[in-house]
Amino acid sequence: xxxxxxxxxxxxxxxxxxxxxxxxLGHSVLVPALIGGSWKSLVTQSASQDSGSSPYxxxxxxxxxxxxxxxxxxxxxxxxxxxxxxxxxxxxxLAARRIVARDADERLAWLLVIATIPVGITxxxxxxxxxxxxxxxxxxxxxxxxxxxxxxxxxxxxxxxPVPEDELEVREPVAVVQGGAVELRQRRPxxxxxxxxxxxxxxxxxxxTFALLAGISRSGISMVGGxxxxxxxxxxxxxxxxxxxxxILAAGVLKLPGLFGPAGxxxxxxxxxxxxxxxxxxxxSVRFLTRWFETRTLTPFAIYSLVVGAFCIVRFA
Numbered sequence: 001x002x003x004x005x006x007x008x009x010x011x012x013x014x015x016x017x018x019x020x021x022x023x024x025l026g027h028s029v030l031v032p033a034l035i036g037g038s039w040k041s042l043v044t045q046s047a048s049q050d051s052g053s054s055p056y057x058x059x060x061x062x063x064x065x066x067x068x069x070x071x072x073x074x075x076x077x078x079x080x081x082x083x084x085x086x087x088x089x090x091x092x093x094l095a096a097r098r099i100v101a102r103d104a105d106e107r108l109a110w111l112l113v114i115a116t117i118p119v120g121i122t123x124x125x126x127x128x129x130x131x132x133x134x135x136x137x138x139x140x141x142x143x144x145x146x147x148x149x150x151x152x153x154x155x156x157x158x159x160x161x162p163v164p165e166d167e168l169e170v171r172e173p174v175a176v177v178q179g180g181a182v183e184l185r186q187r188r189p190x191x192x193x194x195x196x197x198x199x200x201x202x203x204x205x206x207x208x209t210f211a212l213l214a215g216i217s218r219s220g221i222s223m224v225g226g227x228x229x230x231x232x233x234x235x236x237x238x239x240x241x242x243x244x245x246x247x248i249l250a251a252g253v254l255k256l257p258g259l260f261g262p263a264g265x266x267x268x269x270x271x272x273x274x275x276x277x278x279x280x281x282x283x284x285s286v287r288f289l290t291r292w293f294e295t296r297t298l299t300p301f302a303i304y305s306l307v308v309g310a311f312c313i314v315r316f317a
Contacts, residue, residue: 021223023143023211138312141312157227193231208243208244208247
């Protein structure tokens with residue numbers, strides 16, 4: 001039985017870790033396992049069941065829907081432009097039998113559509129298999145450690161990513177305080193988000209499929225894909241959050257009926273509490289992260305993943 005305290009704690013953890021590049025699925029496995037007792041049993045039964053029979057999985061599905069709603073609310077103006085852009089482009093695209101994007105909003109809409117396809121297909125086909133095989137504490141600890149290495153690799157790839165001259169974004173110099181004096185430094189040229197090709201969007205979407213492994217961050221690995229193509233941390237994060245929204249929402253809505261079956265019996269109050277807290281935590285998280293990635297990198301999250309992952313490997317080995 002999922003208690004209200006457990007629902008509150010896991011809801012807050014889900015809301016933060018889904019958008020921070022540290023893997024919400026990994027934390028939903030590792031935190032209960034570390035606490036032990038009745039918490040550990042939540043993970044044990046979820047690793048072998050589906051959302052139609054597992055109360056914990058049904059609960060996690062509701063938290064994902066709350067996170068997706070928070071993302072839609074935060075990026076509501078972006079989504080209005082994206083949906084309008086997609087609708088504007090449909091008629092000429094169908095007539096020409098190819099994707100026709102005449103402005104940045106239309107192009108971003110199609111980039112998101114194409115990037116969603118790989119993870120959507122893989123998720124439908126392999127989600128249960130990946131969870132039953134790898135959603136266990138030791139496996140999650142290993143993959144969380146791998147997540148840290150992936151984030152560090154993303155920073156290295158970002159520094160080496162070629163940026164064509166005609167795709168550069170003009171960036172203002174940043175003020176740096178050094179030795180009591182303020183110094184203006186030129187920031188590294190970055191690529192505009194709208195210049196991504198459809199093939200590159202598909203590759204970034206393919207990267208996101210690895211987030212089916214507990215411990216690999218959805219937002220983190222998508223950002224690494226963007227950084228490797230020369231995007232700034234700000235644009236890589238924005239594209240990652242926008243890309244995560246339809247994926248999380250579709251997966252959640254698809255499995256949400258499980259809450260109204262045997263799995264959701266007697267936990268509707270806990271689900272509501274956890275979902276509200278997850279939604280609020282997600283909104284605060286995305287607001288913080290969009291500001292963080294204006295000037296900062298993935299490195300602190302990589303260090304966190306490596307340290308916590310290594311600790312958990314020792315703990316569960």
